[in-house]
Amino acid sequence: MHEGTAKEVVRGHEMSGVVEKVGPGVRSWGAGDRVAVEPLVSCNACQACLEGRRQLCPALSIMGVHQDGGFSRALVVPEYALLRLPDSVSDRSGALVEPVAVAVHALRRAGLFSSPQRGGRVLIAGLGSVGLMLVAVSAFLGLRSVSVVGRHAYQREAAQKIAQHYNMHLRPFQSISSAAIEEKADIAFEAIGGKSSVLNDIIAGCIKPGGKIVCLGVFEPGKVHVDPLDLLVKSITLIGSNCYDHYEEPSDFEVAMKVVQAEGSFLEEVFVTHVV
Numbered sequence: 001m002h003e004g005t006a007k008e009v010v011r012g013h014e015m016s017g018v019v020e021k022v023g024p025g026v027r028s029w030g031a032g033d034r035v036a037v038e039p040l041v042s043c044n045a046c047q048a049c050l051e052g053r054r055q056l057c058p059a060l061s062i063m064g065v066h067q068d069g070g071f072s073r074a075l076v077v078p079e080y081a082l083l084r085l086p087d088s089v090s091d092r093s094g095a096l097v098e099p100v101a102v103a104v105h106a107l108r109r110a111g112l113f114s115s116p117q118r119g120g121r122v123l124i125a126g127l128g129s130v131g132l133m134l135v136a137v138s139a140f141l142g143l144r145s146v147s148v149v150g151r152h153a154y155q156r157e158a159a160q161k162i163a164q165h166y167n168m169h170l171r172p173f174q175s176i177s178s179a180a181i182e183e184k185a186d187i188a189f190e191a192i193g194g195k196s197s198v199l200n201d202i203i204a205g206c207i208k209p210g211g212k213i214v215c216l217g218v219f220e221p222g223k224v225h226v227d228p229l230d231l232l233v234k235s236i237t238l239i240g241s242n243c244y245d246h247y248e249e250p251s252d253f254e255v256a257m258k259v260v261q262a263e264g265s266f267l268e269e270v271f272v273t274h275v276v
């Protein structure tokens with residue numbers, strides 16, 4: 001559950017579905033169309049929206065977080081939220097487009113998207129669904145080696161399964177302190193959030209001077225503080241990565257759809273653990 005999720009909303013921000021009917025003026029979609037849904041609802045008028053960065057809109061409302069989401073029996077969504085599901089992509093895989101897009105966006109923010117091998121040593125801290133998706137998408141894009149930190153054995157096993165599938169070299173660690181012993185990373189992803197001190201542990205012991213840290217973890221407000229002097233002295237770049245956007249072509253969701261089209265059944269094996 002996202003921090004700040006409104007209590008009364010129907011959850012589910014990772015969605016696929018079938019168009020039942022369309023509102024007046026909608027020309028591109030019709031009943032029966034299979035779609036993935038980008039759950040960001042925004043004003044469509046501010047600078048951020050006009051640039052294709054809905055996630056930065058001051059009026060942003062996320063389906064499944066701030067308003068009803070994918071566990072609803074039916075949902076009214078704006079036309080711009082839809083992306084066509086190819087016939088080869090199952091409904092279940094369609095629901096994975098959203099988390100894949102989160103990873104695509106983070107890899108773009110890190111500068112790893114077009115040439116992942118040029119980024120140097122990569123560390124992914126946190127192997128929840130976001131961290132594991134980062135492992136999967138970076139491997140799909142061609143990253144050949146990665147260090148990961150996952151507290152639980154089943155998380156590290158899932159990362160290993162992904163690494164084997166892509167023939168990627170994986171260095172798994174149970175804690176950030178054990179990861180700090182090896183060669184420091186050029187790029188690190190923080191995918192834990194909450195009250196975790198791992199961001200500061202990365203700054204203190206896991207990142208090379210001049211390195212980049214991409215923050216994807218959703219932190220509790222006011223719980224974790226970073227000393228800017230550490231960033232200055234080590235010339236570390238701290239990068240926030242929020243959701244996904246349409247700032248670059250193709251959009252993060254469009255890239256994610258291609259990933260799912262190619263790898264949907266494998267991703268289902270790893271990421272779909274329960275069916276209700």
Ligand SMILES: [Zn+2]
Pocket residue numbers: 042043044045046047048049050057058059
């Ligand atoms: Zn806006």
